[in-house]
Amino acid sequence: MGAVVGTLTMQTKQRRPSRDNADDELEMTTVCHRPEGLEQLEAQTNFTKQELQILYRGFKNECPSGVVNEETFKHIYAQFFPHGGKKLLFSVFCPAFNVLGALCIDIVVVADASMYAHYLFNAFDTTNNGSIKFKDFVMGLSILLRGTLREKLEWTFHLYDINRDGYINREEMTEIVRAIYDMMGKYTYPALKGDVPQQHVDAFFQKMDKNKDGVVTLEEFILACQEDENMMRSMQLFENVM
Numbered sequence: 001m002g003a004v005v006g007t008l009t010m011q012t013k014q015r016r017p018s019r020d021n022a023d024d025e026l027e028m029t030t031v032c033h034r035p036e037g038l039e040q041l042e043a044q045t046n047f048t049k050q051e052l053q054i055l056y057r058g059f060k061n062e063c064p065s066g067v068v069n070e071e072t073f074k075h076i077y078a079q080f081f082p083h084g085g086k087k088l089l090f091s092v093f094c095p096a097f098n099v100l101g102a103l104c105i106d107i108v109v110v111a112d113a114s115m116y117a118h119y120l121f122n123a124f125d126t127t128n129n130g131s132i133k134f135k136d137f138v139m140g141l142s143i144l145l146r147g148t149l150r151e152k153l154e155w156t157f158h159l160y161d162i163n164r165d166g167y168i169n170r171e172e173m174t175e176i177v178r179a180i181y182d183m184m185g186k187y188t189y190p191a192l193k194g195d196v197p198q199q200h201v202d203a204f205f206q207k208m209d210k211n212k213d214g215v216v217t218l219e220e221f222i223l224a225c226q227e228d229e230n231m232m233r234s235m236q237l238f239e240n241v242m
Contacts, residue, residue: 062076115178
């Protein structure tokens with residue numbers, strides 16, 4: 001998916017001949033799964049038709065069948081950070097990093113992104129059918145990059161809510177944090193200590209669990225995030241990607 005967004009970032013400033021528009025429409029009928037029409041997706045997302053065309057080209061190059069399963073998604077996600085990257089890129093494709101913004105890490109070298117990619121895949125797979133189609137991808141990306149603050153926070157909450165029961169419990173948050181630390185690997189600055197993940201889970205619940213009942217609701221999550229200036233600045237990073 002990194003290649004898809006990278007393509008959009010580089011090409012949105014370029015004008016495309018009208019023949020490309022017709023070609024895109026024609027090509028969208030030749031894949032195994034035909035996505036929604038561009039006009040309909042334009043109405044449902046915060047992307048222009050031209051941006052959707054560019055996104056579709058990248059998506060089709062990565063996934064010629066038009067459908068991404070979890071293993072393919074993990075492979076693409078791992079390729080996005082083969083040797084590490086700066087905070088901006090990491091935070092865009094790891095929303096959990098924004099909420100756990102107390103991690104003052106300058107350079108991230110990815111060790112094992114498979115577990116976090118699993119949770120991210122589930123967040124994009126809104127129908128819970130084990131696959132991501134182009135519409136699923138652009139709908140999620142639209143929220144992350146162009147959505148309102150509440151939409152972004154809701155999307156991140158649902159990423160944490162692994163069992164989709166409407167609450168974030170300690171077990172779920174621990175799994176997310178461990179997945180992030182697996183993805184960071186051992187080559188970080190400053191170096192991570194073994195007890196740091198649990199400290200961040202504790203800090204998360206101290207801040208988010210307002211009524212101290214052991215779970216975090218959507219409204220508790222949104223309220224706590226809105227009260228955190230660092231969190232709000234981190235969420236704004238999304239707006240500068242495209």
